[in-house]
Amino acid sequence: MSKKKILVADDEIHIVHVVAMKLRNNGFDVITAENGAESLKLACSEKPDVIVTDFQMPAMTGLEMIEELRGRDDMGDVPVIMLTARGFAIEDEQMQRLKIFKCVSKPFSPKELLAN
Numbered sequence: 001m002s003k004k005k006i007l008v009a010d011d012e013i014h015i016v017h018v019v020a021m022k023l024r025n026n027g028f029d030v031i032t033a034e035n036g037a038e039s040l041k042l043a044c045s046e047k048p049d050v051i052v053t054d055f056q057m058p059a060m061t062g063l064e065m066i067e068e069l070r071g072r073d074d075m076g077d078v079p080v081i082m083l084t085a086r087g088f089a090i091e092d093e094q095m096q097r098l099k100i101f102k103c104v105s106k107p108f109s110p111k112e113l114l115a116n
Helices: 013-025 036-046 062-070 092-097 110-114
Strands: 005-009 029-033 050-054 080-085 100-106
Touching: 005 013, 005 036, 013 029, 013 110, 029 036, 036 050, 036 062, 050 062, 062 080, 092 100
Parallel strands: 005 029, 005 050, 050 080, 080 100
Antiparallel strands: none
């Protein structure tokens, strides 16, 4: 059985490192990106099983990246966990339309991601 592949995208590099390390230590194959445009390109080429993305990133937001992916036949149903700054909410309607599995507020514990 192959490892599940997870794409982690965040412009705060320390968050990417901590989350990627925690996921790798729990048996996942992890690919990382530092902005929305890079994460879109990686998602299309690598076909991850799950995407963990920050909402606010340069070049393209996490939300814009997910909107692009949802328009593709091959990436329309990939589960997404959105990382958001405290106090920044995504509308329920938007979460449902874009099939965002869960929003996790920063700061968060990497264990919180594993629980999902």
